Amino acid sequence: MTAASHGIDPARVVVLIPTLNEADQIEKILHEIIDGDPVASRCPVVVADGGSQDETCAIVTGMMGRYPNLQLVHNPGRTQAAAMNLLLQPEFDRFGIAIRCDAHAAYPPGYVSGLTRCLTGKEADSVVVPMDATASSGGCFQRGLVWVADSWLGAGGSPHRGGVVSGYCNHGHHAAFQMSSFRLLNGYDTDFKANEDAEYDLRLVRQGGRIWLNADMRIGYFPRQSAGRLWKQYWNYGAGRAQTCLKHRIRPGVRQLIPAVHTVLVLLSLLAVPVTRLPLVWLFIYGIAILCSGLRAAWIHRSVCGLSGSLALATMHLAWGLGFLSRLMKARQKANRHMMAKETL
Known part of the structure; x- marks a missing residue:
């Protein structure tokens, strides 16, 4: 089945994949995205690398002979937001139409074609998709994390x-964009190291844009493989959410308040x-x-690795909460310094 049969012109579609040290995944991902897809096999597929120190760029370069539509560009800003904003050039x-693919994921057949059909069919400004946590290795911590990541906790x-x-929704995992809307909003805010997608969605909805969550087009998400890397990720998530709240002068939702309040309670409890x-x-x-969540995962999957899910939950909650509170405190300190400077003039 060709792209033309769906009214999709591959020449109008671009796929962009931000990367940074993704040698373990990039070859598999490119095969999944391009092979057999009537749009992705003909439209430009651009890998925007943020300065990888491993073999990521060499792997991509080596695959260009098989995929003539594959390109490798340098992303001097290094972040995912900076990579996507290269499309504004x-x-x-x-x-x-732009399709964003991340390197820590697994993609179903016909992913790009399906997204372009959905984007045009729903007359949406963006299409977002659900992520299902999946293990990329046999590591015990990652497996336990996978089993609790999509739970309510x-x-x-x-x-x-x-x-x-x-x-229709207000936010989701970014997958497809109408470039007219992306350009109108000047893309992502590159001051954000994390939460750039939620901040973009907030601006889009405020401008009257529509976001469609396509639950039939799912991707597998590979979470972090150690508690240390998970801590750093969720610290950035929390700080990014606080940054969004400060920029737009909004209150966090209940779902965001819970880990922040929990962190305050933990700190006060320890002090008291x-x-x-x-x-x-x-x-x-x-x-x-x-602990019950970890025990449940261990019982369901018949593996002691489920207990590491308890450690993963504690890591996510505390790191997110501390990142959120830290960003608020820094903003408060900056405001106080600015006020003191004005008083001394």
């Missing part, structure tokens, strides 16, 4: 984390322990909750 003016009921219902044991009640309840 004049050489991309001829494209009407792991994702807070986010519709694009394991969701099964399609419909020398005075009274009462605060230990919260730590006990929380500990039981995440």
Whole structure:
């Protein structure tokens, strides 16, 4: 079945893949995206590399002989936001649809073609898709994380984390863009190291744009393989959410407030322990909750690795909360310094 049979002109579509040290995944991902897809096999597929120190660029260069439409460009900004904003350059003016693919994912057959059909059929400004956590290796920590990541304790009921219902929404995992809308909003805010997608969606919806969550077009997401890397990721997530709230002067939603409030309660409980044991009640309840989640995962999957899901949940919650609170405190300190500077003039 050809792209033309669906009214899709591959010459109007561009696929962009931000990368940074993705040698373990990039070859597999490119095969999944391009092979057998009537649009992806003919439209430009651009790998925007942020300065990889491994074999990522060499692998991509070596695959160009098989895929003449594959390109490799340098992303001096290094971040995903900077990579996507390369599409704002004049050489991309001829494209009407952009597909964003990330390197920590697995893609179903016909992914690009399906997204372009959905984007045009729903007359949406963006199409987002659900992510289903999946293990990329046999590591015990990652497997435990996968088994709890899309649970309520792991994702807070986010519709694009394991969701099964399609419909218009306010945010999701970015997949397809109408380039006219992307250009109108000047793309992502490159000051954001994380949460750039949610911040973009906020601006898009405020401008009257529509976002369609396509629950039938799912991707597998490879989470971090160690607690340290997971901590860094979720710290950035929390800081990015706080940055969005500060930029747009909005309050975080209930789902975002929960880990922030939990972190405050944990810190206050630890500080109060020398005075009274009462605060230990919260730590006990929380500990039981995440332990039960890990035990449940271990029982369902018949693997002791499920217990590492408890550590993963604690890592996600505390890192997100501390990242969020840290960003708010930095903003407050900056405001106080600015006020003091004005008073001394």
